[in-house]
Amino acid sequence: MRNKTGFTLIEIMVSLVLVGIIASIAGTSVLMGMKGYVTSRENNVLTQKAQLALNRIHREFIELSEVQDGKERCLIYQGPYGRRALKWFENDKTIRLFTNADAISCDALSSGDTLVDGVQSLSIQYFSNASGPWTTAQDIRSLCALTVQIRMMRPDMADGILFSTTVSPRNNGNAGGAAIPTPDNKPPEYASKYCFVATAAWGDGHHPMVELLREFRDDVLLKAEPGISLVRLYYRVGPTLAAAIENKPLACLAVRVMMIPLAGVALLALHSPLLIPLALILSWWIARSIPAQRKGRFRSRLSRLTGERGAILLTLIAVMVVFSALSAVMITMFGSTSLGQAMGSNVMRAYYLAESGFRYAASTYINAADETTRENLMLAMHNQEYTLADNEGKFRILVYPYYARLTELSNGDELTAKVSGGFPVPEGDFVSDSWVKVQRPDGVVTYNQISQVSPQEPNTLRFCRSNAAGSPLWDTGYETGSLITPVCLPDRNVNNRKLIINQDGRYDLAYKEGTGALAFPERNGVFSVRFEGEPTPRMLSYRHRNRDTRRFEGISDTGGRSLPNGPMVEPGSSAPYKNFIELAKFVRLESTGILGAGAAEVSRKITYEIPLGYMTAAAPKTEMKEQFGSSLANWFTGSEISHIGTQAIEGGALRVTSPQTTNVSPTSSCLLFRENQIALNWEKAFSSSGAQENFETEWKRAGRYLSYDVQAKLKLDSTNQTYAGGLSFRLDEAGNSLGLTILSSVPGFYTTDGCDKDGIPNGMTTVTAIIQYNPYLVLWMKEAARTEKSVVIVPSPHLDPASADLNDPPPTGTGTNAILIGPCSFWETGNRVQFTNVEGSLPQGISSSVDYFIRVVTYDNKKYLYLFDTYKQAMGLAATRWEGLRDMKTDGSGTSNMVAQDPLWTELLRKNLNASPYSSDVYRILKTEGNQYIHFREWTTLMVRIIEAPSVSFINGGGAGLEIVSGNVVYQTQEDTAGGTVTAIALVRSDPVYWNRFDQQPTEWNWEAGTAAGVLMLEILKDGETIRPYTFASGKKIFVGNPPSGTWVATAGIPSTVTDEGVTMRNRDNWIQVFVGDKDGPANPNDNPLDINRGLSPRDQIFWSPDRVGYPGITTTSNDRFSLVKMGDSRNLCFARRFLSRQNAGDRGDFIRLGKPLYDGSAFFSTPASGSDFSRSRPEVGLHSYGPADSMTNFYFDDFAVRFGPVSGVRAGFLMPVQR
Structure with missing residues (x-):
């Protein structure tokens, strides 16, 4: 009995100790929980206060x-x-x-x-x-x-x-x-994932218990690798477990019961983590001490062990009970703010649902095939609800177009039309004596004063005409489909018809009360109005229509041009008026996001005020920047054909470290040229920059055409006066490319051995015209394996007596035959070639797979090639001038081709950067070295704009009060009428360029007189993925606008003043503009892109020339960072033609077309015209250098960047809206 009593006493003592420990743990937890609860309550009040303020600020600033x-x-x-x-x-x-x-x-x-x-x-x-x-x-x-x-x-x-x-x-x-996540820019791995099992058990992702476990995951488990591994395991099996218990009440209840202790542990781990190990250690120690105090020490070992396990189990159960009780109490406290947070979250979700409604409407509109389809879609969307998958919310759309279409032929003084949605303005705002514009499908426009507008459900309007200009009756010539839009009159009595400048610098335009302005949208409208001295109406936008002051406030030019200083055209004091403010097509769209249902429903409405059409709003661009931070991971640096020599990162720039030397033959040590090139791995580069688009996506979007801007900054850390480096573009898989190089050279070769003097490829410069040590910009083409197809063998001409001139043909008896080449075959003396033959035999005297060296002889206005065994013999440096000549005694049979064995360069255009040698810095990019200019400034920027596009020549442009500009839609029809069957349609890719100088042919620049003549670069239009026809026919009218409502503005054709031009329509050319910039200044930008006054382009900053550079008003002091170069000193007549932009009043063109003037449809350094994929091994752009080794290895490049994207109005669609 004593043993039992003693044991009972020990049990009581131990129990008291356990109760004390548990009480201390629980008391501490409760006290800390209460403190946290009070703090949470206070923070909740403060949070609600701050959140309300931030919500209002967010609403204001957005x-x-x-x-x-x-x-x-x-x-x-x-x-x-x-x-x-x-x-x-x-x-x-x-x-x-x-x-x-x-x-x-x-x-x-x-x-x-x-x-x-x-x-x-x-x-x-x-x-x-x-x-x-x-x-x-x-x-x-x-x-x-x-x-x-x-x-x-x-x-x-x-x-x-x-x-x-x-x-x-x-x-x-x-x-x-912000950049969209990509494979190389991943979001946090678990940031948006759910607690699957807990969410399924409690049925609410925002339940306090779920929030607690999610907080435990983020703040505890994800802080260490074991916890991360546990979370990864959970996310692999969690969805399966959640699916097993979802919608099963008993299973959910069981899981909730099992998870309560875990929630208690999580609560202590988050708020009192030290209590967890302390409680476990004490419980384990006490459990082991109990058997040691018992008298029955002679029991078996198995009994002791069994007793210990039972004590530990009891202790753990007790601890779990305590933790469960704590969690039950604490979670209700800490979850007190969840409902408020959930409600706030739902409001924002409803907001984003409303924005989704706008994006849905915009994408649906832009992908419609034509205007009729677009208007039918708007009507179908009006007052419709759209529910997201899995009932994740919905949005409701209301559409209010500010234009109507005639549906019934005019009946006296009444005209019936329909809008593609709801009525946009109150009936009373169409006041008596308001004006409307009616444009027939054939483009004919009339202006009409109305006495009344009567809305008729569901979407019909009846316009009653007033007795203006002598008749109350509508024109009987109107056809169904005629477009009706509001117009109003400018107030001729305010500010002398000029725009009003406010104190804050904003511009307003005054309108005449009661003439129709109240039918204009209140915000973000776009209209046209004519100004004195300007041949075409200005497209202007306004921020707000102020009914009280009768002004359109916040006026700006939709094309980014400077606003006119002069007055508007005098409208007149009575009908018929001569100048209206004409509203462009416009839609007000109301999108309401709705989340939940019944008492828990939350909704948010956003109103969008949206101009429609092809205005010149800025289109989104994709940009990739490479500033050479630590590696060349985005470049081809292996054995690719585009990678030549070696490069390294040094000082945050790319440095050329070694060139590749090419000699006149593989076995010779005689220098031909030195080259270094590195090409962009565009797939990696665009992905690492966070862009979803790349060269392939842009090529596909544009219908297998690829246009872009590319730039880089250059530095030469050498005093060597010979150098060459720049940009490569149109760089393909075989190594062919175009390039822009800044260089200073020593042209020619040594007369003793024929070796090159400077290491710069001879074909890059015209040896007879270039000045030694003089800086130039050279635009060139490189052919990796130039091929003369189907060589023509002709009897050789002879000249007796034998001439000592290398350019004369051989004497009689030497050389039976020669190869005749055309004037645009730019082979050079010394080129190494081999021959192939198909279905026949080579001329007698030459063999396949054998190197020969050519000599080019021009005689009697024809070019002949002669073949020699060695380079020195071809160069005329052997003992006799014709030593080593291969005598082609027959012309062979089949088809023989001649293939160059080394890359060959051909100069296309050149610009002398020194107007007078060594003494003039033409484009402000050269260093001052005494009285000389030889080297370019450190970190000079070179930029090239490449537009790959079809083009059509036009004549008789203008005359309809219109000028074709970038972003216009142009089309032709079979019937040669605006409403006929469309046979060709395209977007104008860039503003028109002109054939001849203004001072020589002023008529070809005159749109107002209807005599303008030039070329339109085009961008294709699509219906879905189907390319619409874009081949324009010579002699047919070109209409501007959307079919069938276009206006005849020009005729396809080539002016009689232009010579050496083959066809009106060309399917594919490269159009080039060249720009230079510098970091040193002076900083003196202006509105002329063609002069040397400009802003700075510092290192580590990247700027772009505006899209429509060269059009008046586009270049401003805020975007003038470059000088647009006129490559005017040398031109390859076979492959390059210069054109003038609208702002170019000089004597040389600034827009260059590369391609054969007598166009035959063959590719000329173009991207693939067919296929579904853009080759990943085609780099497209890169950097290069040439010349002496000591200058090449001191060549640096930085701030390499590429930009591309659609022009304005790629498709008819919603322009930039104002939302509220």
């Missing part, structure tokens, strides 16, 4: 369109509802919102409505789409994001609590943003 003044603690901005401001006041620790901000400076703001108080600090950061900070000196379109940080005051925390949000403005025309 709709901003302009920034008047932007600082860290203040922002004055223009929104859909006028000018507003936000500012933090230090004296009372408040953030105030100004809904009617007249001030243009933050310092002038002194009052306002309190948005939130108790704010310790406010920080607004601005980011540009160039991955750097944005300032008000930059274009508003480059503002891609704002980060707002609010630090709320809390008495027990000196630093307060920080809250932040990031806003991407929707109304500022920005096309930038």
Whole structure:
């Protein structure tokens, strides 16, 4: 009995100890939990306060369109509802919102409505789409994001609590943003995954228990490799387990019960992690001590072990019970804010659903085949709801077009039309005496004053005509499908018909009250109006139509040009008026995102105000930058044919480390040239830059044409006066390419052995015209294996007595036959060749697979080739001039081809960078070295724009008040009428270029007189993936606009003043523009891209010349970073032709077309015209250098970049909207 009593006493003592330990653990946890609960409650109040403020700020900033003044603690901005401001006041620790901000400076703001108080600090950061900070000196379109940080005051925390949000403005025309995740730019692995089993068990991904376990995963398990491995295992089996219990109440209940202890452990691990090991250690020690105190020590070993296991089990059960109880109490406390967070999350999800509605409508519209289909789609979308898969929400769309289509022929004073959606304006805003424009399908336009507009359900409008210009009746010539759009009159009595300049620099335009302006959209409209001295109407946009002041506010040119200073054309004081403000096609779209149902339903409506059509809004571009940080991972550096020599990264730039030397023959030591080249692995490069697009996607998008800009900065760290380096492009799998090189050379070869003097390929420069040690820009082509197909063998001419001139033919008795080549076969004396033959035999005297060296002889205006055994013999350096001549005694049979065994270069165009040798810096990119200019400046920028495109020549352009510009749709019809069957249609890829100088042929530049003549570069249009016909026929009319409503503006044809031009329509050419820039200045940009005044292009910064450079008004002081080069000193007549852009009043063209003038349809350094894939082994772009080894190994490249993308209006679609 004593033993039992003693044992009972020990049990009581141990139990008291255990209870004390558990009580201390539980008490500590409860106290910490209560403290956390109180803190959580206080933080919840503070969080709701800050969140409400941030939500309002987010709403305000997401709709901003302009920034008047932007600082860290203040922002004055223009929104859909006028000018507003936000500012933090230090004296009372408040953030105030100004809904009617007249001030243009933050310092002038002194009052306002309190948005939130108790704010310790406010920080607004601005980011540009160039991955750097944005300032008000930059274009508003480059503002891609704002980060707002609010630090709320809390008495027990000196630093307060920080809250932040990031806003991407929707109304500022920005096309930038964060990079989309790619295989090389992955998002965090578990950031968006669910707790599968817990979510299935509790039926709610936001249940407090699930939130607790998710927090345990993120803050504990993912901090160490074992935990990461456990999470990975869970995500492999979790979905299967979740699917097994989902929708099974008993299974879910069992899992919930089993997970409660785990939740208790998670709670302590997050808030008191030291209590877990302490409790386990004490429990284990006590459990082992109990058997040692018992008297029954003579029991078997098995009994002791059994007793110990039981004690440990009991202890663990006790601990689990404690943890479960703690979790049950604590989780309800810590989950108190979940409903508020979920509701806030649902509001934002509804917002994004509304944005999805807009994107759906925009994508549906842009992919429609024609105008009729687009309008039918808008009508079908109007007032429709669209539900996402798995019932993840829905959106409702309402469409309100600001134009109508005639559906019934005119009946006296009444015209019946329909809109493709709802009625856009209240009936009362179509006031009596308003004006409308009616454009027939054949393009004929009339202006009509109306007395009334009567809406008839579901979407019919009846226009009643007033008695203007002598008749109340509508024109009986109107046809169904005629387009009706609002117009109004400019106010001729305000500011002498000029645009009004406001104090903040914005422009307004005054309209005449009661003439139709109220039928215009309130925001973001686009209209045309004529100005004096300008041949065509201006397309202008406005930010806001102010009904009170009768102004269109915030005027800008849709093409980015400077606004006119002169007055608008006088409209007149009575009908018929001569100048209207004509609204372009426009749609207001309302998209409502809806999440949930019943009492839990959350909705958010966004209104989009959207111009339609082919305005010259900026199109999104894809850009890849390579700034040579640490490796050449994005370049071909192996045994590829495009990789020549070696390169390395040094000082954040690419340095040429060794050239590849090519001698006149494989067994000779006589130098032919030295070369270094590295080519871009574009698939890796675009992927690593975060771009989803690359050369292949762009080639496919453009219908197997590829256009892009490419640039790099160059540095030569050598005093050697001979150098050559630059950009390679159109670089294919075989090593063929085009290139732009800046060089200074010693042309020719040594007369003793024929070896090259400078290591620069001789064909790159015309030896007889180039000046030694003089810098040039040279545009060239490189053929890796030039082939003379179907060589023509003719009797050799002879000259007696024998001539000592190397360019004369042999004397009689020497050389039976010779090879006749054409004037555009640019073979050079000394070239190494071999011959092949198909279906016959080579001429007697030559053999296949044997090296021969050629000599070119020009005689009697014909070019002949003679073959020699050695290089020196071909160069005329043997004992006698004709020693080693291969005598071709027969012309052979079948087809014989001659193939070059070394790469050959041919100069296409050249520009002397020294107008007078050594004394003039023509394009401000040369170093001053005494009174000489030999070397280029450090980090000079070379840029090339390559447009691969079909083209059509035109005559008789203009005369209809229109000028064809980039982004227009042009088409032809079988009947030669605007409404006929379309036989060719395309987009104008670039502004027209002109054949002749303005001072020589002014009529060919005159659109107003209808005599303009030039060339249109085209971009194909598609219906889905089907390319629409784009072959324009000579002699037929070219209409501008969307069929069937286009206007005849030109005729396909070549002017009589142009010679040596074959056909009107060319299917494929490379169009080139060359640019230079520098970092040293002076910085003096202007609006002329053709002069040397420009802004700076510093190293580590990349700028681009605007798309429509060369068109008046496009270049401004904010984008003038380059000089557009006129390659005017030498031209290869066989492969290059120069054209002039609209702004070029000089004597040399700035736009270069590479291709045969007498076009035969054959490829000339083009991308593949067929196939479904763009070869990954085709680099397309690269860098090169040539010359002496000591200058080549001191050549550096940096800031290499490529940019491409569609031109404006690639398809008819929604332009940049304003949303609110």
